[in-house]
Structures are given as structure tokens and as C-alpha cells.
Amino acid sequence: MPVDDVKGSSFVRDLMAEVKTKNPSETEFHQAVQEVVESLDVVLQRRPEYRSAKIIERMVEPERVMMFRVPWQDDRGTYRINRGYRIQMNSAIGPYKGGLRFHPSVNLSILKFLAFEQVLKNSLTTLPMGGGKGGSDFDPKGKSDNEVMRFCQSFMTELCRYIGPDTDVPAGDIGVGGREIGYLFGQYKRVRNEFTGVLTGKGLNWGGSLIRPEATGYGAVYFAAEMLATRNQTLQGKTCLVSGSGNVAQYTVEKLLQLGAKPVTLSDSAGYIYDEAGITAEKLHFVIDLKNVRRGRIKDYADKFKGAVYTATEAAADANPIWNHKADCAFPSATQNEISAKDAQHLLKNGVYVVSEGANMPTVLDGVRQFIDAKILYGPAKAANAGGVATSGLEMSQNSMRLSWSREEVDERLHRIMKAIHKACWETADQFGTPGNYVNGANIAGFLKVADSMMDQGFV
Ligand code: NDP
Numbered sequence: 001m002p003v004d005d006v007k008g009s010s011f012v013r014d015l016m017a018e019v020k021t022k023n024p025s026e027t028e029f030h031q032a033v034q035e036v037v038e039s040l041d042v043v044l045q046r047r048p049e050y051r052s053a054k055i056i057e058r059m060v061e062p063e064r065v066m067m068f069r070v071p072w073q074d075d076r077g078t079y080r081i082n083r084g085y086r087i088q089m090n091s092a093i094g095p096y097k098g099g100l101r102f103h104p105s106v107n108l109s110i111l112k113f114l115a116f117e118q119v120l121k122n123s124l125t126t127l128p129m130g131g132g133k134g135g136s137d138f139d140p141k142g143k144s145d146n147e148v149m150r151f152c153q154s155f156m157t158e159l160c161r162y163i164g165p166d167t168d169v170p171a172g173d174i175g176v177g178g179r180e181i182g183y184l185f186g187q188y189k190r191v192r193n194e195f196t197g198v199l200t201g202k203g204l205n206w207g208g209s210l211i212r213p214e215a216t217g218y219g220a221v222y223f224a225a226e227m228l229a230t231r232n233q234t235l236q237g238k239t240c241l242v243s244g245s246g247n248v249a250q251y252t253v254e255k256l257l258q259l260g261a262k263p264v265t266l267s268d269s270a271g272y273i274y275d276e277a278g279i280t281a282e283k284l285h286f287v288i289d290l291k292n293v294r295r296g297r298i299k300d301y302a303d304k305f306k307g308a309v310y311t312a313t314e315a316a317a318d319a320n321p322i323w324n325h326k327a328d329c330a331f332p333s334a335t336q337n338e339i340s341a342k343d344a345q346h347l348l349k350n351g352v353y354v355v356s357e358g359a360n361m362p363t364v365l366d367g368v369r370q371f372i373d374a375k376i377l378y379g380p381a382k383a384a385n386a387g388g389v390a391t392s393g394l395e396m397s398q399n400s401m402r403l404s405w406s407r408e409e410v411d412e413r414l415h416r417i418m419k420a421i422h423k424a425c426w427e428t429a430d431q432f433g434t435p436g437n438y439v440n441g442a443n444i445a446g447f448l449k450v451a452d453s454m455m456d457q458g459f460v
Contacts, residue, residue, distance in 0.1 A: 005365075006034060008041040011051065019060055026109035028336060032116050032361055033060055035368065039443035042432050053459070055451045062115065064088040066162050067108070070136060072154045074147050084155050086134035086162055086170075089115035092453040095166055096132030097122055097389060097396075099173030102180065104139045110336070111135060114173075114360055118389070120446030121382040124421050127393035132168055134159070140175045141295075152183035160188050165196040165399070171392045172201045174335065177247060177292070178213070197399030200392035204404075209395035211410040212388075216358060217251025218411070219387015219418050220331055220379075224356035225259065226422035227377035227438070236260035239327040241352070243267045243320075244334030245291050245298045248358040248385070252331045253284050265322050267334060268298045269315070272322040275301075275308040318342050326350050333358035341366035348374050357381035372437055383425050383442040390417045 006016045019033050037056060044051050070082040085108065088096045098118040101111070111133045119131030136155060140148050163170060172181055181201045188198055195207075202208035211218070225235055238261045242249050245266045253263045262278040266287060275283070283305055290296045302310035313320055323330065323343040330352050332338055338359065339347070344367030347355070355371060356379040357363065363371070371378035391414050398404055405413075425441030428448075434440045 006038070008038050009045075011044060012037050012041050015056060015060075018057075023109075023112070026112060028109045028113040028361070029116065031337075031365060032113035035365060035439065036116070036120065036443045036447070039440045040447055042440075043444055043447065049455070050451050053455055055454055058454065059090060059119065059450070060116065062087050062089045062112065063091060064162075065108070066134075066159075068158045070138065070151065070155045070158065072147075072151045075144055082136050082138040082151070082155075084134070084136045084158060085111050086159060086168070087111050087115040087132055088162070088168055089131045089133070090119040090450060091130035092450050092457060093123060094128035094130045096168035097129040097171070097392065098131055098133040099135075099171045100176045100180075100184075101133070101135035101173040102138045102140050102175035103135070104137050106135045106137045113336070117360060117382050119450060120443060121386045122389055122393075123446040123449045124383060124424060124442060125386050125390040125393060125417055126420055127390060127417075129169075129389065129393055129396075132170070133173075134170060135173065135176070138175075140180065145179070148180060149183045152180055153187040156184045156187035157191060159184075160191050163188075163198055165198050165396075169197065169392070169396060170199055171389070172247070174246070177201075178203060197396050200395040202395070207395075207399050209391060209398055209410055210405070210407040211414060212391045212395055213247060214251040214254065214411075215391035215414055216248045216385050216388030217253070217333070218255045219390070219414060220248070220252055220333070220356045220358040220384045221255035221259065222387065222415055222418035223379045223384040223422055224329060224331070224354050224377070226419060227354060227356070227379055230426070230436075231377070234259070235329070238262065238329050238354070239264060240329040240331060241265045241322060241325060241327045241347075242331045242333055243272070243322055243338060243362075244332075244359065245287055246334075248388075249331075249333040250284065250288055250291070252333050252358055253279055253287075254281075256331075257281055257284070261329070263331075264325065264327065266298055266301065267313070267322055269334075270297055271299060271310055271312040272320075273298055273301045273308050273310050274322075274325060275305065277307050319346065323347050324350065327352050329354040329356070331356055331358050332362035334362070335359055336361045337364050339363040339367050341370070343367065344370040348376070353377060355379065356384045358385050360385065368439060372439060375436060378438060380439045380442050382446060383421050383438060386421055387414050387418055390414060
């Protein structure tokens with residue numbers, strides 16, 4: 001995106017020009033930073049001390065970036081090399097915290113955008129966590145369990161030098177679920193000879209928290225419910241478009257069903273299903289088994305359930321037909337930039353007036369602007385999907401205290417945190433002159449806590 005598209009003061013425009021020069025080709029990182037700094041313009045005018053302390057210039061520069069070779073052997077005995085990363089972005093309010101992503105598209109730009117967003121998101125959770133992100137261009141799809149294990153062991157053999165329960169606590173993300181966390185944890189324990197809460201998303205028998213797998217999806221739905229409550233509405237009877245079919249999408253659908261909504265779509269990178277009759281609990285159960293156990297494709301849903309229609313999608317197309325159905329709400333829960341400018345137009349045209357982002361940065365900047373201009377209830381990722389990392393924070397607390405809370409207790413805390421995040425975004429947007437604008441609310445509320453902590457800690 002050219003610098004001319006940047007909205008805001010000359011400070012913001014100059015800053016973006018510098019970010020682009022210093023980080024060439026990192027388009028996702030530029031996009032994430034631009035959305036935030038445009039929101040922060042008004043804060044910098046009111047609080048010039050942040051400018052003299054170069055808070056934003058420091059926040060866009062990772063504290064540390066690790067990039068390393070991950071050699072492993074596949075089942076045929078062939079040697080393979082992947083690239084591993086860990087970005088330690090900002091530790092002003094706590095140890096680095098953020099997921100690991102295993103996907104062939106992973107590169108420095110994607111991980112830096114995720115790490116940057118994570119800093120503000122973690123700040124919003126009300127818990128003491130800094131921001132980080134990591135992963136690899138390794139693709140777990142089509143690999144045997146043994147191959148995934150060997151890869152995870154090699155990856156952790158290097159990563160374990162840089163992380164620790166008081167330093168940096170990774171979790172899952174795309175391609176990193178319970179299976180991968182298990183292998184990573186086992187290798188960390190073996191190499192470091194310590195049993196600690198160094199990862200979250202662990203199995204229940206070895207330090208995991210109830211509700212962590214459900215948390216991101218549940219949280220995105222709680223956030224949507226809070227947004228609707230500002231208009232005295234509920235999710236009851238609302239038709240919902242959900243993309244993805246992994247961890248976030250599955251538990252988004254589960255919570256929507258519990259709250260009486262009607263989810264009608266799910267997708268993967270090859271296509272999507274539209275089930276006009278609605279995805280029921282029984283059908284969701286089929287999807288969970290299909291994706292988490294049999295590791296199949298969403299197309300199988302349409303073969304199994306009469307009335308559901310499967311449509312193949314093309315990643316390079318300028319619009320995805322999943323976003324072109326009549327509905328009330330949309331829960332993008334697959335990946336970044338999955339809602340293009342044209343998709344945003346389609347959503348608005350089809351009557352969607354609630355967008356709660358389960359995925360990270362799923363909407364392109366032009367789409368974000370359309371949602372804001374249309375004054376729909378638009379919950380940006382760093383607020384709407386913060387339930388996942390918040391519950392990771394709760395897992396860390398339980399590990400430190402060496403005890404486990406009940407399912408009800410964790411869910412209750414998650415719900416309270418999502419309400420608090422919503423309130424912070426709502427009130428901050430209002431205080432800074434843009435009522436109802438959750439993008440500004442989330443960016444500013446997340447920023448202030450980190451910025452004030454950085455001010456307290458000196459020029460580091
Ligand atoms: P999973 O790996 O469990 O599922 C990802 C889903 O998205 C799959 O259905 C996958 O399809 C689809 N997908 C991935 N990449 C693409 C792509 N390039 N194009 C189209 N579809 C794609 O990941 P999660 O559910 O954990 O993560 C989904 C999103 O939520 C990500 O943006 C992640 O960063 C975000 N998130 C996750 C959190 C968590 O706790 N897990 C916390 C906060 C945010 P396929 O199987 O074909 O690849």
C-alpha cells in the first residue's frame with residue numbers, strides 16, 4: 001500500500017514511510033502498524049511526551065528476533081530443512097506471550113504483524129503479559145504423527161534456549177494444536193530437565209487449563225454478544241457466517257449454538273460449505289472429528305449432510321463467496337486478509353451488521369474502513385479474539401499456583417475478561433472522540449498501558 005494511503009498527521013505519515021523503508025516487503029507488518037498508528041494520532045496530540053520518548057518507534061522494533069534452521073527427517077528417511085522463528089516483540093508489561101504458527105506461508109512479515117498485534121491484545125486482557133509470536137514454514141498437513149513429532153523436537157531443541165516460564169511462554173496458533181504442544185513440551189522438558197508452565201494449551205493431565213481449547217472461539221462470541229447488547233439485542237436467532245474449521249471456528253460454532261444463533265458456513269483453504277438449515281451440535285461433532293482426528297477436508301461435510309453445498313474457493317480471487325450470503329453476523333476465523341475490500345462490500349450488502357474477528361487481521365484495511373464508515377458493530381481481532389491468550393494467562397496462573405480451576409470457574413473468568421475488554425474499547429473510543437469505533441478503542445486502550453509502562457522503565 002503506498003504511503004499516500006496513510007491517514008493522519010505528518011508524524012504518522014513519516015513514521016509509516018520509515019517502517020516501510022526499514023522493513024521492505026513486509027506488507028502484513030506494514031498493514032498492522034498502519035492501522036494502529038492511524039488510531040494513535042489523536043493520543044500523540046494529547047500526550048506529546050510519548051513522541052519525545054519515541055514510544056511508537058520503539059514498539060515497531062522487536063526487542064529480539066530469532067531465526068533458525070530446523071533439520072528433521074521424514075518417514076522415508078529424506079532430510080528436510082525448515083526455518084524456525086521467534087519474535088520477542090515487547091516485554092514492558094510481562095513475559096513475552098504469543099502463539100506458534102506452523103504453515104507454509106509463515107515468514108518474518110507475518111510473524112512480526114502477529115507479534116505487534118499481540119502486544120496490544122495482551123495488554124487489553126488485563127493480565128501481565130508482553131507480546132511475542134513464532135513458528136515455522138513447516139506444513140503439518142499430510143505429515144504422519146511421527147514426522148510432526150520429529151519436526152517439533154528439532155524445533156524445540158533450538159527454541160528452548162530463548163523461552164522459559166518467566167521469559168517467554170509460547171502457545172498454539174494455525175497448525176499448532178494439542179498434538180504439537182505435547183511434542184514441543186516433551187522435548188523442552190527433556191532438554192531443560194524442568195517441568196514448568198513454559199507453554200500454554202497443554203493437555204489436562206500435565207498442566208493444561210480447562211476451557212483453553214474453547215477460549216478463542218467462545219471469547220469472539222462473547223464479544224459479539226457484548227456489542228449487540230449496546231443495541232439491546234442478543235445472538236438469539238441470528239444467522240452467522242463462520243470461516244475456517246480449525247480450533248477457533250469449531251468453538252465459535254459451539255458457543256453460537258449455545259446462545260441460540262444459527263451458524264451456516266465453515267471453510268478450509270480449499271473451499272467452504274453453506275448449510276442453509278444450520279450447523280447443529282451433531283454436525284459440529286462430525287466436523288471436530290473430521291478436522292482434529294481424521295484430519296480431512298471440509299468438503300466431506302457436504303457429502304455427509306444433505307442440503308449442504310460445497311464450493312471450492314480460489315485464494316487468488318478478489319472475493320470469497322463465503323461472505324456473499326444473507327446473514328446478520330460474520331465470524332472470520334481462518335487467517336489474515338481473508339475479507340477483501342469486495343468481500344466487505346458483499347457482507348454489508350447482505351445485511352451483516354456484526355463482525356467479530358476470531359482470526360488475526362482477517363480484514364484488509366479498506367474493508368476495516370468500510371465497516372467503520374457503515375457504523376456496524378465491528379470487533380477487531382485484538383479485542384474480539386483476546387479470549388485465547390487471556391485463558392493462556394489463566395493457565396499460567398494455575399501453573400504458578402500448582403492448582404486447577406474448574407471448567408465453570410475458567411469460563412466465568414473468560415467471560416468477565418471479554419466484558420472488561422469490551423468495556424475498555426467502548427469507553428476509550430468515546431473518550432478519544434470516536435464513539436462506537438472499536439478499532440480506535442482497542443488500539444488506544446491496549447497502547448496506553450504498554451506506553452505508560454515503557455515510560456516508567458526508562459529508555460530501553
Ligand atoms: P487451525 O490451524 O486450528 O485452523 C485454521 C483454519 O483456517 C483451518 O480451517 C485452515 O484450513 C484455515 N486456513 C488457514 N490458512 C488459510 C489460508 N491461507 N486460506 C484459507 N484458509 C486457511 O488454527 P486456529 O483456528 O487456531 O487459528 C485460526 C485463526 O485464529 C488464525 O488467524 C489465528 O492466528 C487466530 N487465533 C487463534 C488463536 C488460538 O487460540 N488458536 C488465538 C487468537 C487468534 P486448512 O486446514 O485448509 O489449512
